Amino acid sequence: MLFxxxxxxxxxxxxxxxxxxxxxxxxxxxxTVRTWPSWAQRHIVLGLDLQGGSxxxxxxxxxxxxxxxLQGIADEVLRVLRQARVPFTGRAIHGNxxxxxxxRDSDIETALGKLRELSQPLSGILGSSGQRSINITESGGLIxxxxxxAAVTERIRQAVDQSIQIVERRVNELGLVEPTIQREGLxxxxxxxxxxxxxxxxxxILGKTAKLDFRMVDQSTSPEQALASHxxxxxxxxxxxxxxxxLIEKRVLVSGADLIDAQPGxxxxxxEPIVSFRFNSIGARKFAEATQQNVGKPFAIVLDNKxxxxxxxxxxxxxxxxxxxxxxxxxxxxDLAILLRAGALPAPLTIVEERTVGPGLGQDSINAGEHAxxxxxxxxxxxxxxxxxxxxxxxxxxxxxxVAMIFGVLSMLNATLTLPGIAGIVLTVGIAVDSNVLxxxxxxxxxxxxxxxxxxxxxxxxxxxxxxxxxNITTFIAAAVLFYIGTGPVRGxxxxxxxxxxxxxxxxxxxxxxIVAYWVRLWRPRxxxx
Amino acid sequence: xxxxxxxxxxxxFDFMRFRRxxxxxxxMLSIVAILLYFFHGLNFGIDFIGGTLIxxxxxxxxxxxxxxxxxxxxxxxxxxxxxQFGAANDVLIRISEQPGGDAAQQEAVQKxxxxxxxxxxxxxxxxxxxxxxxxxxxxxxxxxxxxIAAILIYLWFRFEWQFALGAMIANVHDLVLTVGFxxxxxxxxxxxxxxxxxxxxxYSLNDTVVIYDRIREMLRRYKRLSMPELLNASxxxxxxxxxxxxxxxxxxxxxxLLFGGQAIRSFTATMMFxxxxxxxxxxxxxxxxxxxxxxxxxxxxxxxxxxxKSPEAPAAVTKPLPSPQRARAPR
Numbered sequence: 001m002l003f004x005x006x007x008x009x010x011x012x013x014x015x016x017x018x019x020x021x022x023x024x025x026x027x028x029x030x031x032t033v034r035t036w037p038s039w040a041q042r043h044i045v046l047g048l049d050l051q052g053g054s055x056x057x058x059x060x061x062x063x064x065x066x067x068x069x070l071q072g073i074a075d076e077v078l079r080v081l082r083q084a085r086v087p088f089t090g091r092a093i094h095g096n097x098x099x100x101x102x103x104r105d106s107d108i109e110t111a112l113g114k115l116r117e118l119s120q121p122l123s124g125i126l127g128s129s130g131q132r133s134i135n136i137t138e139s140g141g142l143i144x145x146x147x148x149x150a151a152v153t154e155r156i157r158q159a160v161d162q163s164i165q166i167v168e169r170r171v172n173e174l175g176l177v178e179p180t181i182q183r184e185g186l187x188x189x190x191x192x193x194x195x196x197x198x199x200x201x202x203x204x205i206l207g208k209t210a211k212l213d214f215r216m217v218d219q220s221t222s223p224e225q226a227l228a229s230h231x232x233x234x235x236x237x238x239x240x241x242x243x244x245x246x247l248i249e250k251r252v253l254v255s256g257a258d259l260i261d262a263q264p265g266x267x268x269x270x271x272e273p274i275v276s277f278r279f280n281s282i283g284a285r286k287f288a289e290a291t292q293q294n295v296g297k298p299f300a301i302v303l304d305n306k307x308x309x310x311x312x313x314x315x316x317x318x319x320x321x322x323x324x325x326x327x328x329x330x331x332x333x334x335d336l337a338i339l340l341r342a343g344a345l346p347a348p349l350t351i352v353e354e355r356t357v358g359p360g361l362g363q364d365s366i367n368a369g370e371h372a373x374x375x376x377x378x379x380x381x382x383x384x385x386x387x388x389x390x391x392x393x394x395x396x397x398x399x400x401x402x403v404a405m406i407f408g409v410l411s412m413l414n415a416t417l418t419l420p421g422i423a424g425i426v427l428t429v430g431i432a433v434d435s436n437v438l439x440x441x442x443x444x445x446x447x448x449x450x451x452x453x454x455x456x457x458x459x460x461x462x463x464x465x466x467x468x469x470x471x472n473i474t475t476f477i478a479a480a481v482l483f484y485i486g487t488g489p490v491r492g493x494x495x496x497x498x499x500x501x502x503x504x505x506x507x508x509x510x511x512x513x514x515i516v517a518y519w520v521r522l523w524r525p526r527x528x529x530x
Numbered sequence: 531x532x533x534x535x536x537x538x539x540x541x542x543f544d545f546m547r548f549r550r551x552x553x554x555x556x557x558m559l560s561i562v563a564i565l566l567y568f569f570h571g572l573n574f575g576i577d578f579i580g581g582t583l584i585x586x587x588x589x590x591x592x593x594x595x596x597x598x599x600x601x602x603x604x605x606x607x608x609x610x611x612x613x614q615f616g617a618a619n620d621v622l623i624r625i626s627e628q629p630g631g632d633a634a635q636q637e638a639v640q641k642x643x644x645x646x647x648x649x650x651x652x653x654x655x656x657x658x659x660x661x662x663x664x665x666x667x668x669x670x671x672x673x674x675x676x677x678i679a680a681i682l683i684y685l686w687f688r689f690e691w692q693f694a695l696g697a698m699i700a701n702v703h704d705l706v707l708t709v710g711f712x713x714x715x716x717x718x719x720x721x722x723x724x725x726x727x728x729x730x731x732x733y734s735l736n737d738t739v740v741i742y743d744r745i746r747e748m749l750r751r752y753k754r755l756s757m758p759e760l761l762n763a764s765x766x767x768x769x770x771x772x773x774x775x776x777x778x779x780x781x782x783x784x785x786x787l788l789f790g791g792q793a794i795r796s797f798t799a800t801m802m803f804x805x806x807x808x809x810x811x812x813x814x815x816x817x818x819x820x821x822x823x824x825x826x827x828x829x830x831x832x833x834x835x836x837x838x839k840s841p842e843a844p845a846a847v848t849k850p851l852p853s854p855q856r857a858r859a860p861r
Binding site: 351375477 | 770
């Protein structure tokens with residue numbers, strides 16, 4: 001137990017040194033560290049509860065994604081059946097499916113054939129999974145199209161990916177520093193912005209879907225009459241800015257997806273804030289067609305299902321650019337331009353969790369954490385010296401290296417340090433000492449039982465190490481479970497506790513033994529000063 | 531140099547004698563704890579029941595709680611709590627979950643911000659919607675169950691089944707008493723509390739395993755010792771280590787409790803109770819005697835509960851344990 005070859009000793013010391021060195025970047029200011037090579041730049045990230053900032057958890061509205069898919073299928077059914085010149089009735093969305101009734105029985109086969117082309121095979125991990133994106137059934141002339149679960153899940157996943165990109169763009173437009181934006185689970189996005197105190201503007205910008213459509217106003221009846229009797233099937237009632245009702249066609253002429261640019265500006269004539277926009281060539285062409293065909297009629301600019309304005313088309317707009325004026329404030333025009341530039345979210349995002357910490361609390365937490373750590377360490381060091389004397393000193397050295405190694409590993413992983421994380425380190429100091437105590441008490445026992453000094457030390461180590469392994473593993477299991485189920489600060493605690501256990505196992509098995517072994521070799525003691 | 535010896539070298543305390551007292555006391559305390567949980571309830575934080583938590587610092591001197599209470603009360607946000615949190619101008623506002631899903635929680639925050647205006651600095655704002663809170667509660671419970679199961683399986687591998695079961699009973703009893711403590715003191719029960727419970731579980735098992743390890747070693751070495759004596763010997767042998775370790779961990783926790791700040795106070799207080807008070811007690815007075823009841827060593831000389839004094843017994847109890855044959859080193 002006390003025998004170390006030179007290589008082994010060198011190996012142990014080198015490992016400990018290298019790991020500790022990784023902790024070094026944490027002590028230098030950010031600016032200096034940036035000039036170092038990239039592999040030396042890894043450092044601990046302070047959690048939001050220590051540096052202050054905002055943490056927002058957004059959820060993609062999965063139902064909206066489903067509804068849009070169904071609407072898309074319904075539109076495709078219309079297009080396909082019209083092309084095939086198959087008469088049909090009763091095209092509608094019922095629950096989770098689109099239904100359509102084929103008028104002539106002779107057309108059923110043709111219709112099914114054409115509609116089946118809409119459904120695409122889905123690929124699984126190993127190639128085709130055998131499932132299709134739409135399940136189509138038919139009975140008595142009524143065809144039902146249902147998007148399959150796998151297809152819907154895939155859509156939600158894509159929607160989240162898209163949303164992440166758009167959220168990134170919006171957050172960047174706001175000029176926020178170093179935000180973290182990542183997927184969480186199936187349908188959630190985590191946005192963390194260090195240093196952000198008041199997330200209200202950010203929340204507003206992320207809360208808007210920003211779906212912009214240009215559609216024609218339906219002038220066949222007035223909105224009030226349509227409400228009273230019935231709404232034409234291809235139109236719907238939408239509210240305007242001040243609550244007035246409009247009857248708008250459902251068909252989209254041009255959508256915001258074709259926008260290249262949007263800038264806030266001021267109206268030439270009355271100086272009010274407006275947003276001017278430009279389409280890409282496809283959008284410009286659609287816009288030109290629509291305005292050419294509908295001169296003299298009003299068309300509606302719809303943002304998130306609200307009519308922002310409904311100007312009359314005075315002349316065809318061929319240049320692919322225009323202005324949106326509504327009753328905007330300067331900031332609203334600004335925000336709308338940001339939203340249009342970044343793009344529309346495929347589905348609305350709701351904020352399901354928010355945690356914002358101010359800088360005052362952050363600094364207080366750091367101070368408290370540091371204070372507790374120093375006091376705790378001092379108490380334990382003193383106690384060990386008083387109880388075990390010289391060996392207590394060895395234990396203290398081992399624990400000090402242990403803590404340095406914990407910081408080193410945290411740095412290597414670019415891990416996040418939170419206030420519970422600091423508590424975890426303080427706790428680890430108490431637990432790490434246990435390994436040494438087990439060894440020393442065993443040595444004492446062996447001495448009492450009559451072994452010579454060196455044999456007692458040797459026996460102490462060998463007998464104690466198995467126990468050390470067993471006992472630490474149980475705490476490690478608890479830390480692992482906690483890591484898996486925890487979020488944020490709690491996860492930080494699990495990380496430091498887990499890493500602390502691993503490093504304390506390393507130091508107990510190697511460093512303490514090494515120190516004692518060298519002391520024995522140098523001093524050749526006849527009694528153990530324990 | 532005279533070193534500190536908190537526990538004398540050759541303690542021979544008869545721990546097993548107390549098992550007739552300790553078991554009923556523990557059972558009673560557990561029942562009290564369970565009753566507390568069901569009738570007094572836990573002070574669930576927003577992590578588990580949703581809602582909003584706002585910590586504010588009044589800019590001008592000490593906070594006027596009564597005034598703030600009426601201001602927020604007039605916003606009609608349902609149940610809410612206001613309490614001082616640490617310094618005199620630090621106030622913690624807790625608003626219960628608003629009906630209307632996640633969006634409604636955000637609206638509530640806007641209203642409070644508008645109402646309190648510029649008089650306060652916002653140190654911390656936490657909003658947990660209904661979907662996340664149900665998840666966190668589920669995860670928390672699952673986590674505890676999972677940890678207990680995982681550790682049970684691990685112990686089963688390393689020791690015999692009676693040891694695994696004994697350790698589990700002792701440590702679940704630890705958790706039950708700690709939950710009772712949390713109910714009694716009304717500390718905030720949120721995610722950090724689950725962290726505390728899991729750590730208490732892990733650490734207290736740590737302790738039990740050390741004793742079990744020694745018991746297992748003794749079972750192999752001293753075949754003719756009766757169970758109560760063997761258990762006593764094991765505990766006495768590990769007593770010094772246990773006390774020293776418990777002291778060091780207590781010192782760490784004490785530092786955290788005194789200097790770690792309000793933010794983690796509920797966490798450190800719970801840890802202190804669980805690790806120091808309960809953990810120590812159960813490892814010695816529950817986890818060990820339970821092995822007798824579970825039938826470990828039933829085939830030993832002197833069998834089950836109160837062995838008559840066998841010829842071996844007097845020597846074993848009154849003298850230090852037989853040592854390997856070696857010359858004593860001169861002191």
